[in-house]
Amino acid sequence: MSIKRILCPLYGSASDAASLTMGLSLAKRFHAQADILFVRPNPTDALPYLGEGISGPVVEDIIETARKAADSAEDQCRKEAEEAARAAGVEITDEVRADAATARMRIKSGRAVDVIAGESRLADLVIVADAGARDQASGPNALETCMLAEGRPVLLAPQQAPADVGASVVIGWDESGEAANAITAAMPFLVSAEKVTIVCVDEDGVSDAPGARALQEYLALHTVTAEIHLVPEDNRNTGEVLLAEATNLQGDLLVMGGYSHSRLRELVLGGVTRHIRSHATIPVLMAH
Incomplete structure (x- = not known):
């Protein structure tokens, strides 16, 4: 598997810098397209929750007010994407190039997680x-939906994302199908890594x-x-280990691997994926 399109959703929040830094760096590394996406929320989505009798x-x-907020967030995302691409030396273009690092900026409307x-x-x-670093209503759902429903590998970028x-x-290996899928997705990283370590954790x-x-x-x-x-x-959460x-x-x-157990079990009992998401200080590539 090669990496040729990297989806970088932006939200108009502080966490966008990590997405841009990581996405553009990897686009340069793999001669890929950083697909920068901002989803404008539909202002009317909030209206059903206001109740009846509103004038x-x-x-x-x-x-x-919601439209102006979306305009402001869109403008911010465009500006940050242009500045980050310029700093990374990656051209923003709609042209498709298989042998060069590029970025494209797209604006779509709808519910962020669905888009x-x-x-x-x-x-x-x-x-x-x-x-x-972001609204819990959008980030976790986007990660879960992309990974669980769409079967796509996800790279979790920490707030202080490294450029390289x-x-x-480090591979967290538990012989699960999820971990095997993550290894397949990570193969472009593995074949060029200077060091690879397989870590097995046992209670x-x-x-x-x-x-x-x-x-x-x-x-x-x-x-x-x-x-x-x-x-x-040693009686620790596997994610902590x-x-x-x-x-x-x-x-x-x-x-x-991500979500080897159901999301309900992770929510009630705690889980490796939830712990990693909350505490990771290095990038984490997960697949289901």
Whole structure:
């Protein structure tokens, strides 16, 4: 798999800088298109929640205020995208070029999560900025929908996103289909990484890891040399262990499966994906 289109949704918020930095950097690295997307919310979407008895002038004021807010956010996104592209040395153009790094800026209207999900279907990678830096109603739903409903790999960009990603890659391996899909999606990073480490976490402590050795052999077929690192859980959340090990190994990209359990179970009992989303300080590539 190659990476040729990278979807970078913008929201007119502080987290946009991370999306732009990451998306444009990866576009240059893979000679890809950074597809920068801003979704204008429909002002009338809020009206059904206002209840009955609201006067016409009040409704019009609400719609006008929402329209002005959308105009302001759109202008901000355009300006930031142009500045970031100029700084990265990437041309913003609608022309399709398979052998050069480019960016395009698009504006669409609708419910953000639905539009982003639809646009993700023809993207090789979707960048979602740090959920803590953005409206919880938009970020988490976009990540979940792109990954779970549309089956697209997602790159979670932390608030302080590095310009370069993938020199030292850490793989969280639990032999699940989700983790295998994440590895397939991450292969363009893995084949060019200087260091790749397979991390296996076990609640009872790991003494043997045939599954990790099988992955090691598989990666070798793709010319990727990987080390195996076995780690006990020690009554910690697996996500906590993975992040700690990624830090210890000086990793700059964590690759893992997302939502191996249902979202309801993650919500009620806590889960690896939820912990990673809330605490990651390095980019995380996830797939379902």
